[in-house]
Amino acid sequence: MAIPATGRPPPEVGHHPPTPAQPPNYANLLKSAPNIPSSQLAETANGGNPSPCGVRSPMSMAIPIKPIVYLHGEPTVRFEKKEVEAMIHQQDLNLAVIGKFSHGWPEIGLLRTAIPKQCGLKAEVNIGLLCDRHLLIRCTIAEDYDTLMSRQTFEIKEKNMPYLMRTFKWDVTFNPEEETRFAYGWISFPGLPPHFHGEASLFSMAASVGKPISIDSATRNKTRPSSARVKVEVDLLKSHPKSVLIQVGEGAEITSTSQRIRYDFLPKYCPNCKLQGNDSIGCWKLNPELRPNKADPTVTGGSTAAGGEKSKSQHPTRLPPSSTSHITNSEWQTVTYGRKTTGKGNPNPSQNTKQPANSLENPLPRLKQ
Secondary structure (H helix, E strand, C coil): CCCCCCCCCCCCCCCCCCCCCCCCCHHHHHHHCCCCCHHHHHHHHCCCCCCCCCCCCCCCCCCCCCCCEEECCEEECCCCHHHHHHHHHHCCCCCEEEEEECCCCCCHHHHHHHHHHHCCCCCCEEEEEEECCEEEEEECCHHHHHHHHCCCEEEEEECCEEEEEEEEECCCCCCCCCCCCEEEEEEEEECCCHHHCCHHHHHHHHCCCCEEEEECHHHHCCCCCCEEEEEEEEECCCCCCCEEEEEEEECCEEEEEEEECEEEECCCEECCCCEECCCCCCCCCCCHHHCCCCCCCCECCCCECCCCCECCCCCCECCCCCCCCCCECCECCCEEECCEEECCCCCCCCCCCCCCCCCCCCCCCCCCC
């Protein structure tokens, strides 16, 4: 029997050649292992290479002790970039979240119990005090990380007292005086054809805005074919595209369609004061007149508006004591008009004391009729 030109013998009857291995698909990996961080899934789907977003897989490499070198007379230690990435993995910081309390907070021991219960976390988390008003929350699964990052604020109640906690992404550039410019937001693709509503195609389009995280339940359950919605991690300082071009075809037969991107929710960010929820228009650093003045200590119950005007208060104004007044609560002055005496004095009145002419205690002269 002749052998084909390919150099391979013909397949035997009833024998089926093995199907060649297909590269892993991101959506299938996410369904099969929902608790694996999305960065690891993206890299696995990419054949082990770093993902397009620049996120590499965690490495458990041994970091050697570095020698001390002197730079301009100052002792210096230098680490490579891949070593820093290995440190992040070794310290369980891949899924780390910052919890910020701006208006008081309970004891750290109470927070370790209250945060997992009241925030709806499913797995174990490690909570510790990072610095003043800031907690470092190390999550162990991506679902808990997304839960903390998907909401701007959490109300933690302890002993019938509510405490407001805001959550931010932790990274190596963390500074307690500044808030990170990275945040979670929601984008949607109105009018997108339903055959593009799969997770892989949506993540491909959402990558033009930021790092895709997940799709909403209506898109996953196919109950809203008019629009698809994706949660993304965005850089609030970058410009965000208004549309993405979708091309279909091969070779010269390619059709292009411009798909509009609608930003359902993106937090504001001020590049001057480095705070989320604020912008340049309402920035106190650029516009000091917008900063509310401190309340006047001589006014009880009053407040100060942003423009500097004091608001009306139901309490009267408390005046400072006068340095020229000699009247006290323990002594009344006796005022004599001719033979009539009015007022009551204390057992040791001071009516015999001669008052100066310009004293406030001197009675006014009687008007002549």
